[in-house]
Amino acid sequence: MGDYKILLTGPTGYVGGAILAALLSSEYGLVKKCTISCLVRGEDKARILASQGVRPILFNSLDETDVLARVASEHDVVIHAASGFHILSARALILGLAQRRKETGKEVHYIHTSGTSNVADRPITGEYHEKRFPLSDKDDIYSYEKMRDMKVPYAQRTTDIVVIETGLEVNVKTYILMSCSIYGIGTNPLLQLAHVPILIRLSLEAGQVAVVGDGKATWDHVHITDVSRLYELILAKILDGVDIPNGKKGIYFVEAGHHSWLELSQRIAEAGVTLHALKTTALQTLSLEEATKKLGNGWALLGEIGWASNSRTKGDLARELGWKPQKTRADFEAHFVDNWKAILASTKNRRSAPLGKAEMG
16 A cells, blocks of 8 residues: 555545545545545444455544544544534544644645535525625635634534634644535435435425425535545545645535525425325425424524525635536436435335344444
């Protein structure tokens, strides 16, 4: 194997699993030569990763910041895909990389997973309106996030700021990939935590697909494989010694199309009726209070920015690196049936499995 050591967190998750698959199948020479380690919980998952040629490192929680820092100090590049909301884990991984740099004299790099709810407006409560959409990642998004977080703190956005400022403080190059609404079947469909699977599962309980308010607000979307290809490309550029935008200028929007919330729910409903999983295409309109309970985990801010906001971006930096999304509008429109089929199959398997044998990934 090569001299570069890569650490990936969240390798069994939706985004992290796709990243791992992209790295393991990469055609980039230096990526193919890397040694890949993965932080993972549980012996069973560790054995699966080991069988794929990956070095599993067992840990218990992202709260184990001393463990994260120590493990990061043994690697040259960290890709953090486990959570964009966990401030202390991100900081610990960066500090660990700084120790690696101090001991080896080599450049170290931190790639962080975030999301465009960070820049979303709040059209239902009216607490924030954004007239500049779509925002470009060639703009000063770091300062924009700081401004927004001063008004209303949001853990994922706060983490971005801490990532950048900690990286600058300890001389670790940071890159933040801010994805929008991710769609498509990943390495394990049961692990999807994206908008469409969540609405499908909720509709199986309610008999109707939900939409928050009038659904007129719009978001961007991107396929999971296109997301993973950007991580792979950025890693390849880093390993090849290319000085790509990092730090305050290293926030990358990841988008390939857009939709309204109303369209999203309507397409889910139509696909559900086509597959005889639902009896009606009529939507269930949720108030913000209802959305907070059913979709926001009791968090009103998330219920609005995550399910009823406008969030429009332009991934200009990624495209300048050579990233070209392969999935089209036709793929977006076709994926609703695929998601339904996967979730219905997984639901059937869980119901037929002996007690204690069904798993959610």
